[in-house]
Amino acid sequence: MKKYNFSAGPAILPEEVMQEASKAVVDFEGIGLSILEISHRSKEFQAVMDEAQALAKELLGLSDKHEVLFLQGGASTQFAMTAMNFLGENERAGYVDTGSWSTKAIKEAKRYGETLILASSKENNFNHIPKGYDVPSDLKYLHITSNNTIFGTEYHELPDTSVPIVADMSSNIFSKSIDINRYGMIYAGAQKNMGPAGTTLVIIDKNFLDKQSREVPTMFDYNTHVGKQSMFNTPPVFAIYVSMLTMRWVKANGGVEGVQKLNKTKAELLYKTIDESQLFFNPVATEDRSLMNVTFLLKDNSMEEAFLTKATAAGCSGVKGHRSVGGFRASIYNAMGIEGVEVLCETIKSFDSANA
Ligand SMILES: *Cc1c(COP(=O)(O)O)cnc(C)c1O
Numbered sequence: 001m002k003k004y005n006f007s008a009g010p011a012i013l014p015e016e017v018m019q020e021a022s023k024a025v026v027d028f029e030g031i032g033l034s035i036l037e038i039s040h041r042s043k044e045f046q047a048v049m050d051e052a053q054a055l056a057k058e059l060l061g062l063s064d065k066h067e068v069l070f071l072q073g074g075a076s077t078q079f080a081m082t083a084m085n086f087l088g089e090n091e092r093a094g095y096v097d098t099g100s101w102s103t104k105a106i107k108e109a110k111r112y113g114e115t116l117i118l119a120s121s122k123e124n125n126f127n128h129i130p131k132g133y134d135v136p137s138d139l140k141y142l143h144i145t146s147n148n149t150i151f152g153t154e155y156h157e158l159p160d161t162s163v164p165i166v167a168d169m170s171s172n173i174f175s176k177s178i179d180i181n182r183y184g185m186i187y188a189g190a191q192k193n194m195g196p197a198g199t200t201l202v203i204i205d206k207n208f209l210d211k212q213s214r215e216v217p218t219m220f221d222y223n224t225h226v227g228k229q230s231m232f233n234t235p236p237v238f239a240i241y242v243s244m245l246t247m248r249w250v251k252a253n254g255g256v257e258g259v260q261k262l263n264k265t266k267a268e269l270l271y272k273t274i275d276e277s278q279l280f281f282n283p284v285a286t287e288d289r290s291l292m293n294v295t296f297l298l299k300d301n302s303m304e305e306a307f308l309t310k311a312t313a314a315g316c317s318g319v320k321g322h323r324s325v326g327g328f329r330a331s332i333y334n335a336m337g338i339e340g341v342e343v344l345c346e347t348i349k350s351f352d353s354a355n356a
Pocket residue numbers: 009073074075076077101145147148149168169170171189190192
């Protein structure tokens with residue numbers, strides 16, 4: 001039976017991408033060797049790296065002033081690496097606390113320098129994106145988590161500031177078009193919306209990189225990886241290859257504008273179904289609802305097990321909510337087709353009418 005994968009991450013990838021990747025594991029482009037066993041210095045892999053960088057640039061509308069890196073260590077390493085490189089002595093950075101991932105980023109930044117928490121939605125269990133706070137103009141950068149994977153909130157408008165924004169876009173990279181000029185840096189772990197686990201996309205504006213203000217170990221210095229095109233050491237070859245295939249797929253599906261349209265349609269359908277139900281509700285402020293991770297709860301949580309059983313029987317996998325929110329979460333990343341969302345909506349509706 002076909003399964004619809006609503007897992008938050010590692011997450012769904014396009015069927016075509018997995019088909020192509022599986023062939024490359026056996027014989028990469030007919031060269032008689034596997035993608036898993038060729039040198040990262042081979043011309044074959046160099047072409048993969050070049051194309052991955054070019055596609056990231058094309059999809060996000062980057063210019064020559066942007067560097068594109070594929071690093072290791074996950075988005076979690078970026079929490080420390082951003083501050084380690086950019087938060088120098090006598091400098092201050094601003095952070096907005098919108099959930100577990102932001103909180104972790106703040107914890108790391110505090111090790112390196114003055115870290116201002118400009119706003120937080122913690123008191124409301126992170127059910128909205130804070131707005132209307134002041135951003136001091138002397139900040140080195142303002143850090144935001146553009147989509148909160150666990151709590152199901154997303155920035156639909158950026159904070160009003162001219163301070164360079166550093167954004168953790170792990171769970172909504174390539175899901176919509178962005179105003180790239182507002183960002184000093186963007187990072188995203190691949191395993192939510194870009195590829196398999198194992199690599200992290202980092203985009204840095206060269207002007208921002210010039211303001212790197214600390215002496216740091218070689219592997220944690222962005223300049224090291226910029227200078228060596230992400231190949232100072234052995235890069236995560238397979239994760240980059242599959243991410244490249246996924247970016248090709250995004251391009252073939254109308255680019256970020258194309259997938260954005262479908263993402264909106266999918267999210268609207270699911271939120272509407274939840275809103276119209278008797279038994280379920282979405283805990284997030286309407287204007288901050290995520291298009292990628294849709295959280296929903298039962299008013300009577302004693303029915304949770306029964307709904308999960310029904311969802312599983314309908315082929316919906318990975319809808320159990322994160323333990324800090326409870327209930328359910330459907331991650332509807334780029335690769336989730338409308339059909340999967342329709343099946344989930346039907347499941348919600350029929351559970352609702354049978355039990356309300
Ligand atoms: C999953 C996630 C992370 C952590 O990513 P790792 O690659 O596991 O370190 C960080 N930020 C956000 C928004 C995430 O969704």
